Amino acid sequence: MLQQILEVKKEEITKLDREFEGQPNQKKVSLYEAIANSSRKPALIAEVKKASPSKGVIKEHYVPSEIAASYEQGGAAAISVLTDQRFFRGHAADLVAVKQMVSLPVLRKDFIIDKVQIRESAHIGADAILLIAAAMDPGKLHELYEYAREENLDCLVEVHSVEELEGVLNVFTPKLIGINNRDLRTFKTDVTHTEAIARHIPDGILTVSESGIKTAEDLTFLREHNIDAILVGETLMRASSPGKGIQLLYGE
Numbered sequence: 001m002l003q004q005i006l007e008v009k010k011e012e013i014t015k016l017d018r019e020f021e022g023q024p025n026q027k028k029v030s031l032y033e034a035i036a037n038s039s040r041k042p043a044l045i046a047e048v049k050k051a052s053p054s055k056g057v058i059k060e061h062y063v064p065s066e067i068a069a070s071y072e073q074g075g076a077a078a079i080s081v082l083t084d085q086r087f088f089r090g091h092a093a094d095l096v097a098v099k100q101m102v103s104l105p106v107l108r109k110d111f112i113i114d115k116v117q118i119r120e121s122a123h124i125g126a127d128a129i130l131l132i133a134a135a136m137d138p139g140k141l142h143e144l145y146e147y148a149r150e151e152n153l154d155c156l157v158e159v160h161s162v163e164e165l166e167g168v169l170n171v172f173t174p175k176l177i178g179i180n181n182r183d184l185r186t187f188k189t190d191v192t193h194t195e196a197i198a199r200h201i202p203d204g205i206l207t208v209s210e211s212g213i214k215t216a217e218d219l220t221f222l223r224e225h226n227i228d229a230i231l232v233g234e235t236l237m238r239a240s241s242p243g244k245g246i247q248l249l250y251g252e
């Protein structure tokens, strides 16, 4: 699946404008700080997502800015916005709309493999981007990471296995690491997967558990293992309201 997505991305990148003018000094809000300073533990990165390759359309009535505003009101520390069009039915414009609506840091969720996408992310108002270890070798990942830092963007470096994690740590030390609980070959999620990987992450790096987080029990498990943040999409998108979904998850 990932390979298929990356093929489409490479094609899309060739059509992206190479230059992005304007907003060069736009103030960025730190995702790292938002997680570190969150009063909720673990901190919540709430995701705005219409559809996914495994689930199809998740939410019919999809107004990203409205959903993000409810997340902010519900106490999220940051908002993640899926901007991939082909597989997740998102759009860069969704991020623009969300950024205008909230004051929280906004993470651009997409398949970023080229500097031009990083320049575009900074330009449309993202505060942070996702970099997926499975999508490139650690040297390339490091190069994009440094480039994003120059654009004042925080990076969430996503790994799924200990091998990927060690590959990254051999080259550099990211500030934020996301552990994807979803196995991209089978699409199955397993929250205990976070713990299996997190024990290999050195102190001082903030750890985010991503995908398949559904219940207050999941959250208790992650809290017990000192996970700093959770990234939740589908559970909140399917809740009767985003705010209610957050309350249920945090057992409030």
Ligand SMILES: O=P(O)(O)OC[C@@H](O)[C@@H](O)c1c[nH]c2ccccc12
Binding pocket: 047, 049, 109, 110, 132, 158, 180, 210, 211, 212, 213, 231, 232, 233, 234, 235
């Ligand atoms: O909807 P979920 O199961 O709560 O998952 C959210 C998020 O982790 C997931 O959307 C995700 C994690 N890594 C990604 C990489 C690309 C696209 C999407 C993702």
